[in-house]
Amino acid sequence: MSELTTADKIGMYVGGGLVVLGVVVIGLVDMLFGAGHPVNSEGAIEHAAVIAIDVRATIILLGLLIWGLVAVYKLVAGPERAGPSGTATSQTETAD
Secondary structure, three states: OOOOOHHHHHHHHHHHHHHHHHHHHHHHHHHHHOOOOOEOOOOOEOOOOOOOHHHHHHHHHHHHHHHHHHHHHHHHHOOOEEOOOOOEEOOOOOOO
């Protein structure tokens, strides 16, 4: 398996971190410290989130956007090929 590139690290740490923050961490915080789900007079459930749903959705969307940008970058950059010493080099690098 090849070593991780900077784009891979950005995708994993930043994009993945935002998705995990938005889905898992905020979900647990909302579950543990959130208000109950009272029913109003019309029988509809009222959901009062600790962290606004718009903020949570934006965090998740940013993580997915970063994943998408990394995927587009890797598609445009092309596959890595083995260099003369056996290390992976980008397709745009020239061999001496």
